[in-house]
Amino acid sequence: MEPPVPPGLAELTAPQRALADFLRVDADLLAVATQASPAPPKEQARLTKKGLAPLIAALPEKEKNALLPRLALGRDPGLRTDLLHRLRATATPTTVPGHRSAAHLLDAAHALRTERRQRAEHARCEARAKHLTALAREAESTWQQIEAHIATEKTRAHDQAVALLAELRDAYAHTRHDTAASPDAATPPATAYEAFLSAQRGEPSAAACEQWADEHASDTEQARALADAGWLTVRQRWQQ
Template identity: 70%
Template sequence: MSEYQYYAFQALDRPLTREEREQLRAVSSRARITATSFTNTYNWGDLSGSPRRMTELYFDAHLYVTNWGTHRLMLRLPKRAMPLDTAQRYCLDHHVEAWTTRTHLLLDLTSEDEGGDWVEGADDALAALIGVRDELVVGDLRPLYLAWLSALTAWELEDDDEEEYRNCPEPPVPAGLAELSAPQQALADYLRVDPDLLAAAAQVSPAVPSKPAKPTKRELAPLITALPKREKDAFLLRLALGPEPHLRTELLHHLRGPASPSTAPGLRSAAQLLDAAHARRAERRQHTERRRTEARDQHLTALAREAESHWKQVHEHIGTKKTSAYDTAVTLLTELRDAYTHTGQEADFRTRLTHLRDNYRRRPALMERLDHCGLR
């Protein structure tokens, strides 16, 4: 299989200047560069620039997909949107990383599965994922927790030391893990979060708090009047210099008071979560197997009730003297054998099978098929 790497970068808060686009052209002569994006595909060679540095300087989102199993998403948020120490609680090895520049907080979320199948559409997922950035800006920590769960999924696949699992504490558990938004579900899929692990984690996740009512002029007017002059001037200056897409949200949070993210304390270890996920997985498989067995039993019971009709079909197929019809007849006979056994009539089946073999003993192609399937 040939090598495949896909790079996509997206500018959201402001378009790239002409000078910045020229700087990016020096990184790649083949990339498609617009005022808001940079995309390129490599089947040999690689990007000459650093994706981290490019995201720090120019872009608000970066997606990277390879055909050897790497799924990576980087997001750049305004620095004031989230304290670094809040993001760092969800960091785990190289799978989830957070750092700041002078103006921004950056998140690097990576899932790697070299043994996994190619995920169709993964290299076209940025549009579905981009919404998690806005959610993070307004204090929703579910995307970070999902990235942490993805890192645990990778740990389990790598079969690391169990002692490390026991010593790895769970970060704060955000509200609403049982009811993800569309961008969050896309993120969970992209980062390959194990559904059983997510279900286990969601058991202690608080319900999503009700959204605050839409602000009214009566509510906001006294709050704006009470705002200190220095803070008013700072907001007006930023508005004049704009555009800042999240300025309105930030101002509302500032006026109404910071809406601290609703979380529950992380009281479990990674080992306990992985064990809970394993138990859910085993229970689900047992339930699936029970339902499969019940369906099979019902099928065999119904088949036994209609046995005469199926024997007639067997003889009709054999009568055509076509090898393909022999295959169909043998398949029916195998099902009949199981149905007779299921209903306690195995002796009756063997008697009828013996008669059938005697009647068609001069058909070696049929006899060979019967023998191969244990219909002796």
């Protein structure tokens, strides 16, 4: 069974956080543990002499008689804290008895970790989709960047051109897939370029893609064919 859960575990102090990091406490396991942690007591305003008078007067005589000897001896470091808690009618924060097994805590932490990773992956895919959609809209500008990088005849610039070609190729593929999967539009027939790719069994050569682009200069997918041709040319060079 889990040990007693202290209050305020959901808001660790800087030393507590440092200790958790040093001991490499699993963040998801710690998050599960905090679910049973009660909220810490609210910090109350500092008592003044005027505010203390009626509170002290309201204490039972027997309790006053018990507190005064402790005060006179001055050997009780916890007296002030006990007295303030009593005057404010608040109890010292107590822990909550643990009731969950280690297996339950580990399973809950695993579920929390899986959910967190799924959310992160979903957010990553959404961001990637937005990036590719925007890139497809700015294809002309991207092509100009690619041509400018290639014209420099520098290795680093060529690497940047290759990266842009790969991104542009993914953008064309994403845009095409997004349009075909839209529930608001009828499924369009296969394009001439897709028919060409199908005839090539999905593995065309760079030269074939470039030839198709030359023969279909007015086709809306000419840019996609050119992007494929550029990417395939670079990949062929890498494989040599």
